[in-house]
Amino acid sequence: MSIVVNSLTKTYGQQNAIDAISFSADKGEIVGLLGPNGAGKTTTMKILTCFMPPTSGSAEVCGLTVGKADIEIKKKIGYLPEHNPLYGTMYVKEYLQFVERIHQLGKDTNRIGRLIELVGLEREQNKKISQLSKGYKQRVGLAQAMIHDPEVLILDEPISGLDPNQLVEIRSLISNLKKDKTVIFSSHILQEVESICDKIVILDKGKIVASDSLTTLNSTSDKALTITIELLNGINADILSQIDGVERVESISDKEYLISSNYDNRAEIFDQIVGSGNKLVGMIKEKKSLEAVFKNVTQGRK
């Protein structure tokens, strides 16, 4: 186990930022920390990176206990904090050399060059950090976190505020890492977590409300689903709503409908439409998104 968190609690004044949370991550796993603002994602990460100690409970990184071997842990962790703090007045290479010296990595003249290539900063490598756009700053932040080839990468909202292209690139960068590293990253954009995480931990108001692999989380949420159909000719919506299992029919146009069913009744829908002499040209089962899971587990607690 690369990371073991055991009934971790952090109290600010009277308020519990996180309240007895426990989870673990294996080597090679990508774990998504998910939750609305103020759920305790950043607090959890700050404790794991030895920025501040927990009020109670324990956290282990690579077998080392937070609070007892902080410097050793920090050597094994690459951390990209929220808001990605950088020294704007430094040049990209100068900054990376500075981080290299902090980690006392020794002579490897090509390390920074390889890193710059890995995160896709070639075109911007001779600029001042303050001149870079947000996406490129984010890459500098990632490069900084990965310079010492850490066993564990902790990324706090690494993809917030990026444009769609950058998003895809950073996402593939993270998923390419996974083979030999443990990655923990937080987000409130659910699609992100869905596409790259092996396991997700959903936090709300400092407590874990769901923690499982993605497939289990998807299957445990209720069976209801939404089906989009497209027909060749118009049809009366009443015919659709009489189909067994259909709860609601929404028309997008007279040839396209959104059907909410309480079980997977695609076969019945097909039969009914064909039986009525119409032609079915498209039928899509909407995947039960994490969004729904998220809503289910976080709203139920209000």
Next chain:
Amino acid sequence: MRSIYLKELSSFFSSLTGYMVLVIFLLITGLFAWVFSNTSIPSYNYASIGQLFVIAPMVFLFLIPALTMQTFAQEKQQRTMEFLNTKPLTDRQIVLGKYFACMTLVALAILPTLIYYYSVYQLGSPRGNIDSGATIGSYIGLFLLASVFVSIGLFMSSLTDNQIVAFILTAFSCFLVYFAFSFIGDLPSLFGKWDDLVKYFGIEYHYDNISKGRIDTRDVIYFVSLASMFIWLTMVSLSRRRW
């Protein structure tokens, strides 16, 4: 520590801070020591650069706060403190790295004034007629005084994330430890026979002692312990995030 030291030093010289400190220090001391006739060395008629050591602490009184105000306040404001604190660096390494970087800049500012010494040495009649012992003592005293000012500056900067606040706090505190004790000690009939003891707590008393060329271990210990105390307080202040 080395990484922080180099980073700080290069940040002094990649921004205007470093050059400004050097230029302003040399400009002001140069003008007072050589140009303004009230204070200048040539019009003093004695081969001594004592004037320099009267003016330099005054210049440091506002230059060192300007130098140290950004050390921690800026890191906190930019949130880069979080970056440093999650890298394999101890608080001590961070504080000392910054401290030595500031001291290096101070030393770089003081260094060119050796030309003043050389000039007076050459101009003296007969040549070389200058109290070298007192001059060496004064240089050591000035450096020790600067080391106390810098440590105060680091501490004040670690208390706030606002550079202006750090500047004002530092300038005021440096003024207090430098002058206030002698002023209070000079107040008539306030402490009576304890006057000397009150003055003893201030920097001025020890600085004057060393400037005479008499390097007393008590004075050195005074400076070193004052600087160490503020460096320690800075580390305590940084560890507040863990409370």
